Amino acid sequence: MTRRRKAILSTVGALLGAIAVLAVVGSVRDTHVVTVTRSTDADKDVLWKLWADVPARPEWDKGLEYIELDGPFEAGSTGTVKVEGQDPVDYEVVAVHPKERYTDRFNSLPWTHTDWHHEIEPNADGGYDVTWRLETRGPLSLFTLPVLKAIFGEEIPTAVDEYVALAESRS
Template identity: 85%
Template sequence: MTRLRKVILSITGALLGVIALLAVIGSVRDTHVVTVTRSTDASRDVLWDLWADVPARTEWDKGLEYIELDGPFEAGTTGTVKVEGQDPINYEVVAVDPKNSYTDRFNSLPWTHTDWHHEIEPNGDGGYDVTWRLEARGPLSLLTLPVLKGIFGEEVPTAVDEFVALAESRS
C-alpha cells in the first residue's frame, strides 16, 4: 500500500468517525436551533386562540402555503403543513397545556425531527412573553444545524412578530 493511499484511508476513516460521533450525539440530545421571545400586552386568550386555529396560521406565518390538523388541537393529533416551495410535511402535536404551551413535531429530515415549543408566560410588566423554541434531534441534527439556523434564524423572528402584531390588533 502506498503512503498516499494510507493517508487517504486514514483521513477518510477519521471523517467517518466524526460523522458517526455527531450522529450518535444528535440522537441522544436535543440540539438548539433558535429561540425567539417577544413581550406583548395581547390577551392570553387571543394568543392561545391564534395558535389553536391551526388552518388560520397562514395569516401570521407568511411562509406557509397551508397547514391542516386532522382532528382537535390536542396531543396525538396529526396534520400536514406545506411551506412555499417545498413538499408537504407531516407533523404531530405532541404536547398541549391549554392557554400556556404546546409542542409540535415535524419529521422533515430522514431520522431526524424538529420540535417547535411555544409558550405564553406572564412577564413583570402585566403582559406576557411569547416564546418559540426550535430544537432538533436525530442522527442528522448536528450535521444540518447550520442549515436549520440559517433558515429558521430569519423566518421565526418574522413569524413571531406577525403573530404578536395580529394578537395585539385583536385584543
C-alpha cells in the same frame, strides 16, 4: 500498501469516525436551533386562539402556503404543513397545555425531528412573554443545524412579530 494509500485510508477513516460521533451526539441530545421571545399586552385567550386555529395560521405566518390538522388541537393529532417552495411535511402535536404551551414535531429527515416549542408566560409588566423555541434531535441534526439556523433564524422572528401584532389588534 503504499504510503499514499495509507494516508487516504486514514483520512477516510477519520472522516467516517467524525461523522459517526456527530450522528451519535445528535441522537442523544436536543440541539438548539433558535429561540424568539416577544413581550405583549395581548389577551392570553386571543394568543391561544391564534395558535389553536391551525388552518388560519397563514394569516400571520406568511411563509405558509397551508397547514392542516387532522383532528382537534391536542397531543397525538397529526397534520400536514406546506411552506411556499417546499414539499408538504407531516407533523404531530406532541404536547398541549391550554393557554400555556404546546409543542409540535416535524419529521423532515430520516430518524431526525425538529420540535417547535411555543409558550405564553406572564411577565413583570403585567403582560405576557411569547416564546418560540426550535430544537432538533437525531443522527442528522448536527449536519442540518446550519441550514435550519439560516432558514428559521430569519423566518421565525418575522412570524412571531406578525403573530403578536395580530393578537394585539384583536385584544
